[in-house]
Amino acid sequence: MTAPVAKTVKPPRKTGPRAVAKDASGARKLVKAAQSAGDGAPSETPKGPRAKAGEARKAAILKAALAVFARQGLDGASVEAIAQAAGISKANLLYYHPSKDALYLAVLEQGLALWLAPLSRFTEADDPAEAIAALIGAKLVLSRDHPEVSRLFALEMLRGAPLLKPVLAGPLKAVFDAKVAVIQAWVAAGKLSRVDPPHLIFAIWALTQHYADFAVQVRALSGKTLSDKAFMDETQAAITALVLDGARRR
Amino acid sequence: MTAPVAKTVKPPRKTGPRAVAKDASGARKLVKAAQSAGDGAPSETPKGPRAKAGEARKAAILKAALAVFARQGLDGASVEAIAQAAGISKANLLYYHPSKDALYLAVLEQGLALWLAPLSRFTEADDPAEAIAALIGAKLVLSRDHPEVSRLFALEMLRGAPLLKPVLAGPLKAVFDAKVAVIQAWVAAGKLSRVDPPHLIFAIWALTQHYADFAVQVRALSGKTLSDKAFMDETQAAITALVLDGARRR
């Protein structure tokens, strides 16, 4: 078990700014974060230099934490290791993020918008082939530029998504259903072959995320990484071609 | 760190049968296992009832370990938890498998053959469409019947494949290259469209494994699981159709 249960009622002595409640169901936080994922305005409160610096440090910690969590997993990562990666002491890290779990939640929350965004970008009015190609492109860019985010979510899925399940069942399902409808409409309008919409979406996710999540394997077998411009282009072309036209000779 | 380094030289007092050496590079073991993956004969030594029972118990432990490791990861799983899942005491588990790492290695080793098998099943002589469909089918069956194996390997990839890298670079790459050549030949012979062979293989892996690794998400969004016969068939059809013919209308 990660979080030891306090025998005695611990006095809420927390001093840190914005001590995140390690509420049993941080899941709720994630759902809210997902819902407001599109909103551009992050926060309106005017900040003094103190608060701003604090915010920056908090972000730096989050960045370090993402890197470590994405590689080692929640259990494999030690707070000490994350602190070290962030260049501060463990105690100091715990000053900004009240607990390892809270930190993990914050990291997840931070990646959520990025992770959910690409799907919400096409509508019935778009040209199917273009829209699909664009979705593939967007997800692939994400796999190249933020592979840790992809890995973190993959890790979370493999765990059974204890924290994410509500997000999946709520906000994500909403977008998903909407896009399924869009694809369905395309098919009905004869603009697309008789594909199965849900599976098409799964396919695009699987194909693109694979290059982040299984990067080691891709690298071991092909010798390349998405960071190689040529390989990136080649991959995007290959996936797009496959999804749009398949492998069978016409 | 998972394995505390013994300060004093610990006398090799191990009594358990077949104490697996927790050699720094258990990776070598995996490579050997992978190479002999095809061999049917498991072992020829005639066994007394004692040894046979031991073997059975060892296998039971492996099964329990697979289940736990695949969900919790190497670090998240406690030996105690695995022992409990296997219905024995921790000390007893450690009698059969000398250390957590050795157990993990054994689990990985056990899953390896299953994991590597499907790819090695097609040759240039086969009909491309049929061979590809068969590969998809085989991998999907694996995702349905042994999702834990898929998850375990996914977990390993996400960690950066510390143990598997040699397998990837060795035996797997060998098969991979061979199959790339086969696909290349098909393309050259005009039996297949101008696909990129490596990416086609990656695609098939990604598409099929997705349903095991991201099962929670698939379930949350579609409400179905591969265990549902109808969904299984539908999925297989969808993936096969996509890979062979794509989504674009002809």
Added chain:
DNA sequence: TCCATGTTTGACCAAATGGTCCAAGTTCGA
């Protein structure tokens, strides 16, 4: 039947780890 060999477990140990505390700096703003 008897015991050598294999099996099982509770007790125990040391290291690692999440988290707390407090004393010693910093720094902003009045």
Added chain:
DNA sequence: TCGAACTTGGACCATTTGGTCAAACATGGA
């Protein structure tokens, strides 16, 4: 300039956990 509030980290604590050990318990074969 001065102090109240914010930061920082070393020391410390309790729990978890991988692993050991010795003593009790089976059991198959002579």
